[in-house]
Amino acid sequence: MASQALPYRPHNHQACVTQALADARAICRAQNARLTPTRERVLELIWQSHKPLGAYDVLAELTAEGQNAAPPTVYRALDFLQQHGLVHRIASLNAFIGCAHAGENHTGMFLICRSCGNVLELTAPGVSGAIEGAAKAEHFKAENVTLEIAGLCPRCQSESRHD
């Protein structure tokens, strides 16, 4: 059997979260950016699954924890995390997901399962290269690439065969 990417098979996800938080602290320290408690908590919430989380889902969590939070609280934290490459916004879902390649310079490519909702972030140099080439052929200066692919993840494909 072929290997499966992390989101599509069981794993100790708490380790993902712990690692992501440690990476985030290091990155912020290196960039002289302040990973304040709210920002860190938002990052942790976003990492708690491989499914993207809406801003208002985050807000509901914070509120449930007794934090005194309003929409701008969450959006500000998310903006910060995005600017430092710690989370990505998935435009086609209006939702946010932890960046699996924080610190690395990369163009995110997201495989979004419409059945289970899990999202896998890839780095595909061939894809980035092809996109840059196509943009350059039009004399277009690419600054930001949104690449989101909806479909069925390996696990949900097999399950749907048993319907």
Next chain:
Amino acid sequence: MASQALPYRPHNHQACVTQALADARAICRAQNARLTPTRERVLELIWQSHKPLGAYDVLAELTAEGQNAAPPTVYRALDFLQQHGLVHRIASLNAFIGCAHAGENHTGMFLICRSCGNVLELTAPGVSGAIEGAAKAEHFKAENVTLEIAGLCPRCQSESRHD
């Protein structure tokens, strides 16, 4: 000087619109779909510039024309047009644009100028192929690709040099 894609240079845009409407009628006839007056008018409004139009911009136009329109009116027309491949939704802008390749089977790739707002739709087989390859390598069944590139179009690049 290199050739420039249509949206980036002056042209008889009314001809674009006329052609798009004619194509749309043919496509709908072939698919036995009803391009009703409201649907056709929405398509025409969307085509009236190379900038994407928000659903509420369309709504405002319809209202100004005396049409008795509410949000669902517009969203329903847009859903219809999308389903028949006549318009695309640009997720990163929450806006809609006429499909430049209606009828052709294609994966849209959009070059979005952050300065002038124009959008060019491309078909780049190399890109589609690379994306499909990357998805396949993860055993992911791709169904729908969102590929939107923000940056500066040729014209706006030259203008910014004169600041």
Next chain:
DNA sequence: CTGGAAATGTTATAATGTACCAAATTTCCC
């Protein structure tokens, strides 16, 4: 010409995101 499907009208509301200003906290320079 009629019964069912498709399309439209209409109201209300959900979901997502931002503008704005005040208060608190941190930083940094002296």
Next chain:
DNA sequence: GGGAAATTTGGTACATTATAACATTTCCAG
């Protein structure tokens, strides 16, 4: 340490985008 400047947070209100739900009309096949 003291105080000005910058950053971060609190909080209200509102803007924007999108959909649910149900009644009515229009279309068209038989």
